[in-house]
Amino acid sequence: MKKYLKPGVFILSSIPFLIISYKIFLNKLGPEPVKEITHFTGEWTLIFICLTLSMSPLKRFTKLTVWISFRRTLGLFVFFYATLHLLTYVGLDYRFSWSPILDDVVKKKYIFIGFAAWLLLLPLAITSSQKMVLLLKNNWKKLHRLIYLIAIFGSLHYIWLSKTIFFRPLVYLIIILVLLALRIKIKNRNINYG
Amino acid sequence: MKKFKYSEITPEEIYKNRRSFIKSIGLGASSLAISTIPFSNKSFANDRDKLTSYKDITTYNNYYEFGTSKSDPYRNSQIFKTTPWEISIEGEVEKPIKLSMEEISEMFVSEERIYRLRCVEGWSMVIPWMGFSLSELLSKVNPTNKAKFVEFESVYDPAQMKGQRYPVLNWPYNEGLRIDEAMHPLTTVVTGLYGKKLPNQNGAPFRIFIPWKYGFKSAKAIVKIKFVENMPTSSWMWASPREYGFYSNVNPNVDHPRWSQATERIIGEGVWAPRVKTLMFNGYGDEVASLYTGMDLKKYF
Numbered sequence: 343m344k345k346y347l348k349p350g351v352f353i354l355s356s357i358p359f360l361i362i363s364y365k366i367f368l369n370k371l372g373p374e375p376v377k378e379i380t381h382f383t384g385e386w387t388l389i390f391i392c393l394t395l396s397m398s399p400l401k402r403f404t405k406l407t408v409w410i411s412f413r414r415t416l417g418l419f420v421f422f423y424a425t426l427h428l429l430t431y432v433g434l435d436y437r438f439s440w441s442p443i444l445d446d447v448v449k450k451k452y453i454f455i456g457f458a459a460w461l462l463l464l465p466l467a468i469t470s471s472q473k474m475v476l477l478l479k480n481n482w483k484k485l486h487r488l489i490y491l492i493a494i495f496g497s498l499h500y501i502w503l504s505k506t507i508f509f510r511p512l513v514y515l516i517i518i519l520v521l522l523a524l525r526i527k528i529k530n531r532n533i534n535y536g
Numbered sequence: 537m538k539k540f541k542y543s544e545i546t547p548e549e550i551y552k553n554r555r556s557f558i559k560s561i562g563l564g565a566s567s568l569a570i571s572t573i574p575f576s577n578k579s580f581a582n583d584r585d586k587l588t589s590y591k592d593i594t595t596y597n598n599y600y601e602f603g604t605s606k607s608d609p610y611r612n613s614q615i616f617k618t619t620p621w622e623i624s625i626e627g628e629v630e631k632p633i634k635l636s637m638e639e640i641s642e643m644f645v646s647e648e649r650i651y652r653l654r655c656v657e658g659w660s661m662v663i664p665w666m667g668f669s670l671s672e673l674l675s676k677v678n679p680t681n682k683a684k685f686v687e688f689e690s691v692y693d694p695a696q697m698k699g700q701r702y703p704v705l706n707w708p709y710n711e712g713l714r715i716d717e718a719m720h721p722l723t724t725v726v727t728g729l730y731g732k733k734l735p736n737q738n739g740a741p742f743r744i745f746i747p748w749k750y751g752f753k754s755a756k757a758i759v760k761i762k763f764v765e766n767m768p769t770s771s772w773m774w775a776s777p778r779e780y781g782f783y784s785n786v787n788p789n790v791d792h793p794r795w796s797q798a799t800e801r802i803i804g805e806g807v808w809a810p811r812v813k814t815l816m817f818n819g820y821g822d823e824v825a826s827l828y829t830g831m832d833l834k835k836y837f
Contacts, residue, residue, distance in 0.1 A: 366807055369806065369807070371807060372596070373592045373595075373596040373606075373803045373804055374596070374606075374659055374801060374803060375806060375807035376801065376807060377659075377801075379807070434807070435811070436811070437810055437811075442796055442798060442799070445796065446796060449791065450793070450794055450795070452794065502794070503794060505604075505657075
């Protein structure tokens with residue numbers, strides 16, 4: 343039973359990708375398809391960030407270690423959807439015309455912070471293998487705490503691009519803050535326990 | 537006046553054939569690669585003037601009174617009551633008047649007016665409106681010499697307009713024009729589209745359309761037109777003065793703080809179509825540029 347869990351998580355995590363591919367090739371994205379793809383991949387990146395951050399609190403509350411074994415897969419899907427999101431913007435929307443893109447990165451704070459978040463994801467994706475964990479030892483853990491910063495950047499990216507309604511982006515920010523706050527508690531307890 | 541007739545526009549059939557030809561070259565990456573070659577972009581050049589489909593025009597709307605998502609106005613406006621409807625023209629005028637929609641449609645003859653709509657969010661449509669120049673209506677009242685601006689107030693009816701139950705904008709929706717902009721022949725009172733009665737989600741029964749300005753300037757479901765001495769503060773200026781100016785002329789050289797205005801996406805063009813360059817005054821510069829001679833359009837955005 344247990345050996346099917348990880349492949350199961352992988353298959354479930356690919357479903358959004360299959361949905362968007364299906365919609366692209368059967369032209370089911372409505373009047374502004376590029377915007378749809380951008381929003382879809384962006385939102386799924388945030389959802390996977392939340393899922394990744396949920397694993398260690400879940401382990402704590404359920405006292406099951408199995409959750410931790412999903413973390414790497416979920417984390418790599420964060421990178422996968424974030425990269426699709428970035429490629430949609432850079433390639434599909436702006437056709438790799440670098441001058442307007444650079445202009446956006448410099449002038450628009452939501453693009454700046456979104457791009458920064460993707461850059462911060464790079465070292466995490468590169469060092470995701472078991473080999474790297476062994477190689478980097480304690481530094482690996484420190485490095486991978488970058489996900490906390492990436493999560494906050496991601497939710498700010500969503501808030502800053504919204505026109506007037508902040509409801510949905512605020513929900514993500516709140517979830518992320520709660521998930522981060524749960525960690526502070528864990529730490530404090532560890533300190534109390536010595 | 538820059539108008540084009542149905543016959544000058546690429547017919548839907550030819551257009552579809554062209555599209556399927558492009559598709560037949562190969563889906564996905566290959567057509568993406570083709571459209572990045574500058575020459576092949578020419579195949580898209582005419583699409584700029586092609587009429588947007590009735591479906592897209594009537595199901596993809598920004599009309600926050602009926603909800604903030606693009607599909608909300610179509611969904612939530614079908615039971616909206618547009619009769620009886622009265623428009624009051626008042627303020628700095630010698631003789632204020634009130635006109636019913638019936639009186640208005642008897643007094644003025646609507647004609648087909650095909651204009652490009654450019655939304656501040658960076659997309660555009662080409663819409664065959666039915667309507668007449670606002671100046672014809674405004675000439676029925678004599679403005680006093682104090683009148684410098686015209687303010688438009690939309691209906692406030694939270695019982696029927698779901699979106700107005702939330703403080704998304706300061707309701708009722710408010711817009712304004714300088715008097716010479718309001719009197720310009722391109723400034724249109726819209727009564728219909730595609731030869732049909734104006735659908736509720738597009739601003740029925742009485743909306744205006746100003747083709748050289750971003751879409752939000754063209755207020756919908758108007759009940760009051762007021763001549764005033766001072767520049768009115770529009771709903772969007774209230775919401776974010778840094779992002780939305782009073783003039784809001786389409787201008788590829790002045791960016792919105794959150795998105796570039798240099799290019800736009802044409803609605804209905806499909807996923808592989810590239811952005812097109814946005815034109816100064818949305819392509820109506822010959823007609824309207826003279827309204828702004830000597831003005832710094834970066835400052836008065």
